[in-house]
Amino acid sequence: MKITDPVCKMTIEKEDATATSSHGGKTYHFCSSHCKEKFDKNPESYIDGDATGKK
Numbered sequence: 622m623k624i625t626d627p628v629c630k631m632t633i634e635k636e637d638a639t640a641t642s643s644h645g646g647k648t649y650h651f652c653s654s655h656c657k658e659k660f661d662k663n664p665e666s667y668i669d670g671d672a673t674g675k676k
């Protein structure tokens with residue numbers, strides 16, 4: 622299953638995600654711990670908008 626890293630917008634396989642973070646009852650997957658750190662500092666800025674590419 623392909624998912625989009627909300628920080629860098631990279632498409633990755635869910636199984637390949639090296640880091641995850643829960644926010645607002647949803648789980649977000651990241652290509653690297655670096656992206657997770659950026660997300661955790663300011664999750665709202667990455668969730669708002671078209672991070673997932675679909676509503």
Ligand SMILES: [Zn+2]
Binds near residue numbers: 626629630631653656
């Ligand atoms: Zn990333």
